[in-house]
Amino acid sequence: MNHKFIWLILACLLTNISYAQESAFPSYQVSLSFFGENISHSGVRLGMMLPIQKVLKHKKADEQVDKAWVGGLFLTYYKDPRNHQGLMLTGSIGRQRIGKKGLQSSFNIETGYMLSLLDGEVYEQEGESFAQGNRASSHFVFGINPGIGWNFSKVTQLPLAIMAHPHIYVQAPYNTLFVHRAALEIKMILNLK
Amino acid sequence: MKQITQYIIFGLALTFFNSCTNEYNLNEEGDMLFLKHKGASMPVLVRGNFQSDIIILMVHGGAGGTSGVHIEDFNGWIEPEYMVAYWDQRHAGSSQGNMSKDDLTLDQFAEDMSLVIGMLKHKYGEDKKVFAVGHSWGVILTTYYLLTQENKLEGAILSNGSHSTEHEYSARIDYVHDFAQEMMDKGIDMPNQITAEGNTFSDLESVVEWTEQNDPIDSWEKLRTLNALVDAVFGYVQETYVRDTSDIPFPISSEEITYNSPYHPWVSSMNQLRIAQLINNPTRENSIQEFYDFTPMMDDIELPISLIWGKYDHIIGPEVAEDYYDVVGTAAEDKELIILEQSGHSGMYRENKKFSESLIQFVEKHR
Numbered sequence: 001m002n003h004k005f006i007w008l009i010l011a012c013l014l015t016n017i018s019y020a021q022e023s024a025f026p027s028y029q030v031s032l033s034f035f036g037e038n039i040s041h042s043g044v045r046l047g048m049m050l051p052i053q054k055v056l057k058h059k060k061a062d063e064q065v066d067k068a069w070v071g072g073l074f075l076t077y078y079k080d081p082r083n084h085q086g087l088m089l090t091g092s093i094g095r096q097r098i099g100k101k102g103l104q105s106s107f108n109i110e111t112g113y114m115l116s117l118l119d120g121e122v123y124e125q126e127g128e129s130f131a132q133g134n135r136a137s138s139h140f141v142f143g144i145n146p147g148i149g150w151n152f153s154k155v156t157q158l159p160l161a162i163m164a165h166p167h168i169y170v171q172a173p174y175n176t177l178f179v180h181r182a183a184l185e186i187k188m189i190l191n192l193k
Numbered sequence: 194m195k196q197i198t199q200y201i202i203f204g205l206a207l208t209f210f211n212s213c214t215n216e217y218n219l220n221e222e223g224d225m226l227f228l229k230h231k232g233a234s235m236p237v238l239v240r241g242n243f244q245s246d247i248i249i250l251m252v253h254g255g256a257g258g259t260s261g262v263h264i265e266d267f268n269g270w271i272e273p274e275y276m277v278a279y280w281d282q283r284h285a286g287s288s289q290g291n292m293s294k295d296d297l298t299l300d301q302f303a304e305d306m307s308l309v310i311g312m313l314k315h316k317y318g319e320d321k322k323v324f325a326v327g328h329s330w331g332v333i334l335t336t337y338y339l340l341t342q343e344n345k346l347e348g349a350i351l352s353n354g355s356h357s358t359e360h361e362y363s364a365r366i367d368y369v370h371d372f373a374q375e376m377m378d379k380g381i382d383m384p385n386q387i388t389a390e391g392n393t394f395s396d397l398e399s400v401v402e403w404t405e406q407n408d409p410i411d412s413w414e415k416l417r418t419l420n421a422l423v424d425a426v427f428g429y430v431q432e433t434y435v436r437d438t439s440d441i442p443f444p445i446s447s448e449e450i451t452y453n454s455p456y457h458p459w460v461s462s463m464n465q466l467r468i469a470q471l472i473n474n475p476t477r478e479n480s481i482q483e484f485y486d487f488t489p490m491m492d493d494i495e496l497p498i499s500l501i502w503g504k505y506d507h508i509i510g511p512e513v514a515e516d517y518y519d520v521v522g523t524a525a526e527d528k529e530l531i532i533l534e535q536s537g538h539s540g541m542y543r544e545n546k547k548f549s550e551s552l553i554q555f556v557e558k559h560r
Contacts, residue, residue: 038452038457039452080457081220081455082219082454082455083287083455083457116289118289119225119455120225120236121225121226121316123226123228123229123312124228125230125308125311130311130312130315133227133229134229137234137289137290137291174463175233175284175288175289175290175467176284176292176293176294176467178463179460179463179464180459181459181460182459
C-alpha cells in the first residue's frame with residue numbers, strides 16, 4: 001500500500017519522462033478568463049497551470065494525441081449585483097487532452113477558499129440602534145468543470161488555446177448547509193515553453 | 194459535431210442576450226440593504242417613491258418563499274405611491290449567512306421582522322410609517338409579530354394566510370367537499386385516482402364521504418390525506434372560477450428575475466428545499482405552520498387590519514379571513530375584509546388592480 005502511494009507521488013512529480021517526441025503541452029500555461037457565475041454575473045479569472053505526467057499517443061504514424069494531468073491555481077472574482085461579490089482562491093487537478101487536429105478537452109476537480117462580500121448596505125443591531133455591519137464571510141468551495149476548446153499550437157504554431165468550461169460547484173457553509181452554483185468560463189490559455 | 198457546436202453556441206448566445214434585457218433595472222433602481230442578525234444576512238430591496246413617508250414591508254409566504262416574486266405585484270400601482278421594502282426572511286429567497294437550524298423558529302422570524310422595521314426607520318427616518326403586507330405564511334408571521342413583539346407598524350394588510358389551523362383546515366375541508374359535490378352535480382368525473390395514507394380514492398363520492406367523516410382535522414395523517422384530496426377539485430375550481438390571466442400592468446419575465454436581479458433561482462430553490470426539510474414539511478411532521486392556534490391572543494391586536502382575500506383559495510379559504518376579522522381586537526372602524534372574487538391563493542397577482550386600490554385606500558385612511 002505504501003509503495004503504491006510513493007509510486008503515485010513520483011508519477012505525478014516526474015514530468016516528460018514517458019515520451020521521446022515533443023509534446024503539445026508546454027512547461028506552464030497561464031490563463032485569463034471571463035467567469036460568469038450564473039452566466040450573467042460577470043467576473044474575471046486568472047490561472048496558472050502546470051502540465052504533469054505528459055503522454056503521447058500515435059494512432060497513426062503522423063497523428064499525435066497528447067494527454068496530461070494538469071495542476072492549476074486560480075484567482076477568481078465575480079459580482080452578483082446586489083447579492084454578493086465572490087473572490088475565490090482555488091487549486092485544481094485535471095486531465096487535458098489535445099487531439100490530433102487541435103481539439104482540446106479537459107476535466108478538472110477544483111477546491112479552495114471563497115471570500116464572499118455582501119453587495120449592499122449592511123446593518124447590524126447595536127444596542128437600541130443599528131450600525132454598519134461586516135460585509136465579508138468565508139466559505140469553502142468544491143466543484144468540477146469539464147472543458148472543450150481549441151489548441152492553436154497543433155496547426156498554426158500559435159501558443160494559444162481557447163476553452164469553454166461550464167462549472168458546477170458548491171459553496172459551504174451557506175445558511176444551514178451549502179448552496180450549489182453554476183458558472184460559465186471562457187478561458188484563453190497561453191502556453192509557455 | 195459541427196452542428197452540435199453551432200447549436201450550443203447559439204443557445205449560449207441566446208441566454209446571454211436574454212440576460213442583457215433590462216425591463217426593471219432590479220440591479221440598479223432603489224436601495225439594497227442587508228440585515229445581519231444571528232447568522233443570517235437578510236436582503237431588503239427598497240424601491241418605489243422615496244418621497245413618500247410610507248414604507249410598505251412585504252412579508253412573503255413559504256416559509257421559505259421570496260419577496261422577489263412580489264415586485265411585479267407592487268410595481269404597477271403601489272410603488273409610484275409609496276416606498277416598498279422587499280424583505281427575504283432568513284434562509285429564504287436570496288438570504289445568505291451561516292446560521293444554526295435552531296434559529297429557525299417563529300420567535301426568531303418575528304424578532305427578525307421587528308429588526309427589519311427598525312432598520313428601515315433607522316435608514317429612512319423614524320417618522321416613516323410602516324405597513325406590513327403579509328401573504329400566506331407571511332400572515333402567520335405578521336400576526337405572531339404583533340402578538341409577541343413591540344409593535345412598530347401603523348397597520349397590516351393580510352392576504353390568504355392564517356391565525357388558526359383549526360379554521361384553516363375546516364375551510365380546506367369545505368373547499369374539497371363543496372366543489373367535489375358541485376362536480377358530481379354537474380356530472381364531472383374526478384380527474385385522477387388519488388392515493389393517500391394507504392387509502393385510494395377513485396371517485397368523487399369517496400372524497401365527499403371522507404370529508405364528512407374526518408372533520409375536524411386533528412392528526413397529521415388526516416392532514417396529509419386532506420392535502421392530497423385537494424387535487425381532486427383544484428383543476429375544476431381554477432378553470433371554472435379563477436381568472437386565467439393576471440391584470441398586472443407590468444409583468445416581470447422569468448429571465449429578468451433569473452439573470453438581472455438579486456434574486457437567484459438556484460439559491461432560492463436550495464433555500465426552499467432546505468427550509469422545507471427543516472421546518473416546513475407536513476410529510477415529516479415538522480412544519481412550524483401546522484397545528485397552532487393564536488385565537489386566544491387575537492384580542493391583543495388592535496392596530497388597523499385589512500384582510501384582502503382570494504375567494505377560491507385551496508389552501509386558506511375566505512372562512513379563515515372571516516374568523517380573523519371576528520376575533521382580532523381591532524376596532525370595527527379600523528378593520529375591513531375585502532374578497533377578491535376571481536382569485537385563489539394569490540389574489541395580489543390575479544386581481545392586482547383591485548388589490549392595489551384596496552391597499553392604497555387602507556393606507557391613506559390609516560396613515
